[in-house]
Amino acid sequence: MAATQEEIVAGLAEIVNEIAGIPVEDVQLDKSFTDDLDVDSLSMVEVVVAAEERFDVKIPDEDVKNLKTVGDATDYILKHQG
């Protein structure tokens, strides 16, 4: 069953918490991964790999750089989840 927007944000929050140690409540749609959440380009790859597993999506390398905010990632997953 496809995940809802709330479920995706909650899932991303857990992933970001696990990888970068950021409190889950800080992970909001408008937050930038690199500027607000301390997720650098390599941690972002780890976030993407974890999100792919969790939400059954494929996020190719060339799309990763367009996912600047939690909202960008959530929209991407909503649109592409299997």
Add this chain to the structure above:
Amino acid sequence: MAKIKPSKGAPYARILGVGGYRPTRVVPNEVILETIDSSDEWIRSRSGIETRHWANDEETVAAMSIEASGKAIADAGISAEQIGGVIVSTVSHFKQTPAVATEIADKLGTAKAAAFDISAGCAGFGYGLTLAKGMIVEGSAEYVLVIGVERLSDLTDLEDRATAFLFGDGAGAVVVGPAQEPGIGPTVWGSEGDKSETIKQTVPWTDYRSGEVAKFPAITQEGQAVFRWAVFEMAKVAKEALDAAGISAEDLDVFIPHQANERIIDSMVKTLKLPESVTVARDVRTTGNTSAASIPLAMERLLATGEAKSGDTALVIGFGAGLVYAATVVTLP
């Protein structure tokens, strides 16, 4: 049909000694910053690397290998004449023929040991170890020297931001010999040639010779793609090697992954859920990525500093250009 007598090998094989050679010149990040727009902080945070060693003219692939091998032979407590095979893994020996392994076998004083080079990038040590184990168990050699050696500084484009800070030079060697108990587990290895473009030499030598390209060939990579492959796929391969050897994360004493980038190491440790008690090799900080040499160099350092001890159970995994990989569980010498 005439009956062919089979060869008779040892029941098992294990690593009996290890040795390393690090070039005398230590190169801090400041030197790298002379040719690329970067910072010490960026290099450390993205790779863990603080310094690396670069070889001088005398520190050739053969010379570094002989130094490292001499130490490994002494550590194993055998003499060079007992060595029946010399396997050298390298991608940075610039004289293709003859194999550098023959010169090394001769200068070490082996008794005409079988000697050959292999090309398996950063997985070269695991590939060599697997061949050595096979030779010993099958009976075509009693002791085999496995050498990983690189002068990657010769293949580094110092103006390439993605690689200039990454590579280093050095040699690591182990002596593999007969054992009564298994000292080298099953190898989980393979290749993914469909990803050959992600780490490669820029152009063939022939293009450089013909003047088609002016710049000496270097190693380039798609950093993000390699990072993704390493943290995702290689953690799985490492787990398979543990399973194949019947070793749980709790049984493990030491983890020696290829020293490519400390961020890859951190991620693997997390994914594999290695307990705090497992000693993790982080030689990359002061050695950089030395490809085939990185695992034996890291092994040698852990044993020299006392962070690991003889008899410890260690998971080793190499991965890199090909793409290729090899993982196995070993008993430390």
